[in-house]
Amino acid sequence: xxxxxxxxxxxxxxxxxxxxxxxxxxxxxxxxxxxxxxxxxxxxxxxxxxxxxxxxxxxxxxxxxxxxxxxxxxxxxxxxxxxxxxxxxxxxxxxxxxxxxxxxxxxxxxxxxxxxxxxxxxxxxxxxxxxxxxxxxxxxxxxxxxxxxxxxxxxxxxxxxxxxxxxxxxxxxxxxxxxxxxxxxxxxxxxxxxxxxxxxxxxxxxxxxxxxxxxxxxxxxxxxxxxxxxxxxxxxxxxxxxxxxxxxxxxxxxxxxxxxxxxxxxxxxxxxxxxxxxxxxxxxxxxxxxxxxxxxxxxxxxxxxxxxxxxxxxxxxxxxxxxxxxxxxxxxxxxxxxxxxxxxxxxxxxxxxxxxxxxxxxxxxxxxxxxxxxxxxxxxxxxxxxxxxxxxxxxxxxxxxxxxxxxxxxxxxxxxxxxxxxxxxxxxxxxxxx
Amino acid sequence: xxxxxxxxxxxxxxxxxxxxxxxxxxxxxxxxxxxxxxxxxxxxxxxxxxxxxxxxxxxxxxxxxxxxxxxxxxxxxxxxxxxxxxxxxxxxxxxxxxxxxxxxxxxxxxxxxxxxxxxxxxxxxxxxxxxxxxxxxxxxxxxxxxxxxxxxxxxxxxxxxxxxxxxxxxxxxxxxxxxxxxxxxxxxxxxxxxxxxxxxxxxxxxxxxxxxxxxxxxxxxxxxxxxxxxxxxxxxxxxxxxxxxxxxxxxxxxxxxxxxxxxxxxxxxxxxxxxxxxxxxxxxxxxxxxxxxxxxxxxxxxxxxxxxxxxxxxxxxxxxxxxxxxxxxxxxxxxxxxxxxxxxxxxxxxxxxxxxxxxxxxxxxxxxxxxxxxxxxxxxxxxxxxxxxxxxxxxxxxxxxxxxxxxxxxxxxxxxxxxxxxxxxxxxxxxxxxxxxxxxxxxxxxxxxxxxxxxxxxxxxxxxxxxxxxxxxxxxxxxxxx
Numbered sequence: 001x002x003x004x005x006x007x008x009x010x011x012x013x014x015x016x017x018x019x020x021x022x023x024x025x026x027x028x029x030x031x032x033x034x035x036x037x038x039x040x041x042x043x044x045x046x047x048x049x050x051x052x053x054x055x056x057x058x059x060x061x062x063x064x065x066x067x068x069x070x071x072x073x074x075x076x077x078x079x080x081x082x083x084x085x086x087x088x089x090x091x092x093x094x095x096x097x098x099x100x101x102x103x104x105x106x107x108x109x110x111x112x113x114x115x116x117x118x119x120x121x122x123x124x125x126x127x128x129x130x131x132x133x134x135x136x137x138x139x140x141x142x143x144x145x146x147x148x149x150x151x152x153x154x155x156x157x158x159x160x161x162x163x164x165x166x167x168x169x170x171x172x173x174x175x176x177x178x179x180x181x182x183x184x185x186x187x188x189x190x191x192x193x194x195x196x197x198x199x200x201x202x203x204x205x206x207x208x209x210x211x212x213x214x215x216x217x218x219x220x221x222x223x224x225x226x227x228x229x230x231x232x233x234x235x236x237x238x239x240x241x242x243x244x245x246x247x248x249x250x251x252x253x254x255x256x257x258x259x260x261x262x263x264x265x266x267x268x269x270x271x272x273x274x275x276x277x278x279x280x281x282x283x284x285x286x287x288x289x290x291x292x293x294x295x296x297x298x299x300x301x302x303x304x305x306x307x308x309x310x311x312x313x314x315x316x317x318x319x320x321x322x323x324x325x326x327x328x329x330x331x332x333x334x335x336x337x338x339x340x341x342x343x344x345x346x347x348x349x350x351x352x353x354x355x356x357x358x359x360x361x362x363x364x365x366x367x368x369x370x371x372x373x374x375x376x377x378x379x380x381x382x383x384x385x386x387x388x389x390x391x392x393x394x395x396x397x398x399x400x401x402x403x404x405x406x407x408x409x410x411x412x413x414x415x416x417x418x419x420x421x422x423x424x425x426x427x428x429x430x431x432x433x434x
Numbered sequence: 435x436x437x438x439x440x441x442x443x444x445x446x447x448x449x450x451x452x453x454x455x456x457x458x459x460x461x462x463x464x465x466x467x468x469x470x471x472x473x474x475x476x477x478x479x480x481x482x483x484x485x486x487x488x489x490x491x492x493x494x495x496x497x498x499x500x501x502x503x504x505x506x507x508x509x510x511x512x513x514x515x516x517x518x519x520x521x522x523x524x525x526x527x528x529x530x531x532x533x534x535x536x537x538x539x540x541x542x543x544x545x546x547x548x549x550x551x552x553x554x555x556x557x558x559x560x561x562x563x564x565x566x567x568x569x570x571x572x573x574x575x576x577x578x579x580x581x582x583x584x585x586x587x588x589x590x591x592x593x594x595x596x597x598x599x600x601x602x603x604x605x606x607x608x609x610x611x612x613x614x615x616x617x618x619x620x621x622x623x624x625x626x627x628x629x630x631x632x633x634x635x636x637x638x639x640x641x642x643x644x645x646x647x648x649x650x651x652x653x654x655x656x657x658x659x660x661x662x663x664x665x666x667x668x669x670x671x672x673x674x675x676x677x678x679x680x681x682x683x684x685x686x687x688x689x690x691x692x693x694x695x696x697x698x699x700x701x702x703x704x705x706x707x708x709x710x711x712x713x714x715x716x717x718x719x720x721x722x723x724x725x726x727x728x729x730x731x732x733x734x735x736x737x738x739x740x741x742x743x744x745x746x747x748x749x750x751x752x753x754x755x756x757x758x759x760x761x762x763x764x765x766x767x768x769x770x771x772x773x774x775x776x777x778x779x780x781x782x783x784x785x786x787x788x789x790x791x792x793x794x795x796x797x798x799x800x801x802x803x804x805x806x807x808x809x810x811x812x813x814x815x816x817x818x819x820x821x822x823x824x825x826x827x828x829x830x831x832x833x834x835x836x837x838x839x840x841x842x843x844x845x846x847x848x849x850x851x852x853x854x855x856x857x858x859x860x861x862x863x864x865x866x867x868x869x870x871x872x873x874x875x876x877x878x879x880x881x882x883x884x885x886x887x888x889x890x891x892x893x894x895x896x897x898x899x900x901x902x903x904x905x906x907x908x909x910x911x912x913x914x915x916x
Contacts, residue, residue, distance in 0.1 A: 359841070367859070375845045
């Protein structure tokens with residue numbers, strides 16, 4: 001593996017050359033300088049770092065990346081085909097560049113601001129970088145150093161956004177080894193409600209590297225339904241950090257669906273800072289070929305009377321490798337915490353591997369915390385039941401696999417989104433042919 | 435640091451005059467650790483060349499290692515040069531002359547635990563021969579074991595009488611290279627127990643009573659090796675329910691179990707070393723490496739542990755399920771109170787086909803203590819139809835204690851079935867109220883509820899120990915509620 005210092009230099013020089021937004025802003029410059037220092041210090045995490053025990057970023061060190069994308073056009077029609085939702089506010093980013101033509105941001109509801117990140121630096125000054133840490137692992141520092149585009153969503157107090165907001169990130173595959181560093185800021189004022197879908201799509205099999213950081217700020221009683229659908233190219237490296245700070249009574253419902261990319265790492269983190277706040281962390285990963293996915297989640301219960309509910313499910317086929325690490329921390333004095341955390345995995349092939357670790361750290365006594373984790377295969381009795389009713393082996397297996405995966409989707413309350421997601425997943429689910 | 439040590443050693447002559455032996459036999463080695471000390475220990479014990487070589491290899495490897503820091507425990511750095519690595523067995527005259535001279539607090543504890551009178555004296559370190567003749571009792575046991583061909587003796591005796599067995603099995607389960615403390619133990623281990631059960635023999639008694647009478651003061655770096663040959667069975671009990679006052683701060687023991695074809699080993703531990711006072715002053719650091727290998731087909735190893743003592747417990751009794759159809763079990767109760775810290779659990783490594791393992795872990799934390807379960811279940815690519823069931827429950831008492839769970843699950847075979855379940859809750863107010871309403875005092879009520887919580891594990895202990903363990907649980911949690 002190359003030494004970290006060798007890696008820092010190309011990225012750092014990019015920071016010099018590139019036309020990064022906000023170079024005239026002194027606070028942002030300070031932030032980027034700090035990021036450079038941190039990245040220099042920690043570099044990319046090696047497998048010796050406990051949180052990266054099962055995932056190697058070796059691939060990332062083996063290639064050099066382009067930071068400037070070639071011009072590309074995607075037609076309105078194509079875009080419609082790719083988008084998950086028809087009736088939605090939409091921000092389209094192609095190869096790391098905001099596309100105003102394809103985005104649908106006309107007639108925004110009163111109290112709702114949706115803008116590309118590069119054009120909203122003034123509004124994010126207070127919150128930018130507050131939800132994530134640049135410590136220890138250099139990836140967030142790298143993102144901070146090079147962040148260029150993304151989406152900024154702001155919802156004013158007591159506003160309910162009527163349409164879902166879709167962030168459509170397209171990797172067109174025109175530029176080989178393109179690296180994009182996206183930063184999304186989603187801020188809801190008190191009693192606001194919104195639905196955001198982050199949708200990552202790859203149009204070719206070219207390799208690319210996406211490093212995205214999404215920060216969520218929920219004020220008192222705000223509620224955010226936050227979905228992520230990742231369907232990047234089979235040669236992509238996708239690294240994502242999703243972090244939220246939650247004030248009293250706020251609710252954050254996440255559903256993290258990973259289908260694409262060769263190497264995926266998701267870090268999902270919620271900080272329950274206000275009483276009666278709640279987090280739902282759901283996720284589904286369907287893997288085949290030599291895909292590698294690593295989901296690391298962390299929920300911090302910092303004050304009394306907070307709740308969390310987590311369900312991650314995985315279906316692994318071929319030579320794929322899945323990693324799940326869920327950490328629930330109940331801090332001192334966070335009494336009456338109620339936390340449930342589950343991870344279930346279905347293994348379909350001899351060559352796949354799953355490493356799962358549902359962790360709990362509990363420093364308060366009056367709490368209800370449970371976690372569970374299973375690894376297994378399709379139930380023989382259930383298969384027999386279906387076969388006895390005339391289904392052939394293949395259909396029976398397909399049906400059971402589908403039933404296993406769909407439990408995660410069933411937890412999405414919005415009909416339109418659930419149906420749209422179901423259709424996408426249907427295509428990816430392995431058939432029962434063995 | 436290691437480099438510096440090596441440099442120093444170059445200047446210190448490694449020759450060692452034999453005359454020194456008689457000198458220290460009545461005393462202990464001066465504090466400090468060097469290749470010389472390792473040679474001295476080996477010389478005192480009159481060990482064969484291969485064992486000395488092995489010790490030296492371990493010592494040299496130890497120099498290259500760094501203290502592990504991944505466990506969820508904190509403690510001041512240990513100065514390995516400040517420890518004396520050998521002390522001759524304590525003289526009988528050192529102890530108090532009769533029970534009247536013993537600390538009354540200790541006596542009260544014995545009474546609560548129901549330790550037999552004559553044993554109380556021995557545990558408190560009263561000159562044993564004056565109280566009752568332990569030697570004859572021990573001899574009766576020994577005769578019976580010899581009849582069956584069972585070897586059960588101190589390690590140092592086994593070295594002299596059965597070097598071929600040692601050569602074959604020592605370090606075959608826990609290599610000296612395994613971790614920091616195994617390297618240290620392998621270099622300086624003082625003594626321990628050796629058990630060999632011949633083919634087809636079912637050991638007629640729990641190897642506990644004998645141990646309790648004979649093997650006290652084996653020192654802080656013990657080593658236990660148990661081999662159950664084909665179709666053999668043995669149940670081994672280590673430790674003692676009564677609190678052992680011990681001066682040694684650091685205990686780094688190694689236990690190796692080998693189960694051959696269809697053999698079964700049941701290993702039970704009740705650990706109640708001095709936990710330090712309520713402010714966390716003093717207490718034992720218990721850093722133990724325990725591992726078993728089910729080498730033969732259909733073999734079985736079962737670990738049962740009740741951990742109530744020690745300032746810091748850091749141990750993971752593990753089973754390598756190598757033989758097809760082999761079975762591993764781990765039953766654990768870990769109680770921490772005051773400032774105690776426990777990071778304990780197990781590893782089940784499934785390699786053979788149709789192997790199965792069960793893990794039941796109960797953690798109870800009170801006071802300002804930290805109690806962590808850390809476990810690994812690994813299913814290798816060839817372990818078809820492997821089956822694991824894990825359950826780890828934590829009970830919290832008081833809002834200053836903490837409970838943690840770190841279960842690692844690694845599966846590389848699609849026919850494996852692995853289940854992990856964990857829960858954390860506090861002691862139920864309703865249950866407490868119910869008991870108190872029926873006239874029980876708080877302490878008895880807590881003790882009863884805790885015992886109910888741990889029943890699954892306590893049931894695995896041999897009868898007479900189960901009773902003592904139950905009392906011990908109540909005793910460890912005294913004053914933690916109310």
